[in-house]
Amino acid sequence: MTKPTNSRRDFFKKTAAASIGLTLTPSLLAETNNQKTPKPLDQIKPIWRNKQDGVAYRMMGRTGMMASEVVLGTFPFTDDSYDRVLDYGIDRGINYIDTAPAYSNGQVEATIGNYLKKSGNRDKVFLSTKLSFYYGYIDRVIRDIEKGLPQGKKDALLKKANAMIEQRSVMKPGYHMNYFTGQEAQFPKTYYRHLMLQEYGFKSEWRGKIKQHAYKLLEDSLKRLQTDHLDVLHCPHGIAMPEMMDDEVLQEVLAEFKQKGLISASAVSFHNDVTGHLAKAIEVDYYDITMFAYNIANHAALENLMFKAKQAGIGMVAMKVAKLLWLKDQPEWRLEKLNTAIPEQGMSKFSKAYLWALQNPNLSCCVSEMHTIDIIADNLKVMGRKVDIQTV
Numbered sequence: 001m002t003k004p005t006n007s008r009r010d011f012f013k014k015t016a017a018a019s020i021g022l023t024l025t026p027s028l029l030a031e032t033n034n035q036k037t038p039k040p041l042d043q044i045k046p047i048w049r050n051k052q053d054g055v056a057y058r059m060m061g062r063t064g065m066m067a068s069e070v071v072l073g074t075f076p077f078t079d080d081s082y083d084r085v086l087d088y089g090i091d092r093g094i095n096y097i098d099t100a101p102a103y104s105n106g107q108v109e110a111t112i113g114n115y116l117k118k119s120g121n122r123d124k125v126f127l128s129t130k131l132s133f134y135y136g137y138i139d140r141v142i143r144d145i146e147k148g149l150p151q152g153k154k155d156a157l158l159k160k161a162n163a164m165i166e167q168r169s170v171m172k173p174g175y176h177m178n179y180f181t182g183q184e185a186q187f188p189k190t191y192y193r194h195l196m197l198q199e200y201g202f203k204s205e206w207r208g209k210i211k212q213h214a215y216k217l218l219e220d221s222l223k224r225l226q227t228d229h230l231d232v233l234h235c236p237h238g239i240a241m242p243e244m245m246d247d248e249v250l251q252e253v254l255a256e257f258k259q260k261g262l263i264s265a266s267a268v269s270f271h272n273d274v275t276g277h278l279a280k281a282i283e284v285d286y287y288d289i290t291m292f293a294y295n296i297a298n299h300a301a302l303e304n305l306m307f308k309a310k311q312a313g314i315g316m317v318a319m320k321v322a323k324l325l326w327l328k329d330q331p332e333w334r335l336e337k338l339n340t341a342i343p344e345q346g347m348s349k350f351s352k353a354y355l356w357a358l359q360n361p362n363l364s365c366c367v368s369e370m371h372t373i374d375i376i377a378d379n380l381k382v383m384g385r386k387v388d389i390q391t392v
């Protein structure tokens with residue numbers, strides 16, 4: 001049940017203020033984020049929402065959340081015309097909604113919030129959003145630092161950042177794939193930010209400001225979504241450098257959110273350097289769930305790590321599973337590879353992509369931008385199906 005808005009605002013003011021300067025002990029962080037030896041998944045009690053006969057569900061790692069094999073992405077959901085789409089999906093067993101404040105500047109979150117309030121379906125779904133602008137305060141700090149730096153120093157740091165990107169081959173064709181305009185720009189910005197923080201240190205007085213900023217972002221999302229808690233919170237949203245997961249403040253913030261009952265599970269999403277980021281998420285082990293680009297073109301680099309992630313108790317949501325199949329000017333071999341792997345006729349190439357991905361038993365679910373009833377109906381057909389993947 002959603003608490004009154006004023007009460008929630010007062011609560012956030014108190015908790016954000018109380019957290020300034022707070023550092024959780026390593027043992028408490030480990031306990032909060034389940035960093036002990038992971039319990040086998042068959043020993044974790046399942047958490048069910050909207051369970052329906054004939055629909056396949058999978059456990060999302062150590063969270064115990066049983067998500068439908070295909071879950072609902074909401075990027076285009078900017079008004080209540082999508083209510084009927086949400087109704088259709090939930091009526092047929094879909095039980096996980098993914099959104100973000102970056103989608104239409106918060107309008108999509110507001111649409112989802114209005115729908116959940118009107119429909120009364122909040123308790124039927126696992127609700128996931130993101131702290132899309134977590135680095136906003138750090139970026140302001142860096143701009144302040146830059147004011148006192150000569151242009152030559154800034155250019156040198158940017159040159160070093162670009163050299164690191166080239167050395168790591170994270171933009172190598174065949175490994176890196178662009179799914180949206182401006183995606184590649186995340187690399188130099190993130191690497192430059194990292195080098196600036198290394199060069200000039202992370203000042204202790206920033207800690208409280210960063211936490212206040214994070215609490216405010218979460219408060220705003222909860223207000224738009226008209227709920228007092230989230231099942232899953234992604235932060236950062238679309239990370240572009242594995243070292244950014246070493247952020248101790250971020251780990252503390254997520255642990256605090258859990259302790260206060262504001263979120264149930266911590267998550268991170270990434271489109272870039274997918275193997276580097278998945279390996280780092282396994283290493284730091286404070287994320288319960290990962291969401292990353294996984295498809296017929298990049299899967300070979302990920303399969304072994306996905307097995308390790310599942311063994312570590314980390315849930316995995318595949319995104320961009322079918323995106324390459326409708327982008328323009330894509331190599332024909334990608335569709336040919338999919339059709340060779342699954343030669344079945346009479347399926348759309350998009351639902352076939354989800355069927356292919358779901359043959360990986362380590363995957364928890366696929367997120368699909370299902371903005372029409374027809375798309376949902378098409379994708380519902382693949383849930384629970386097992387097929388023999390043909391040799392490519």
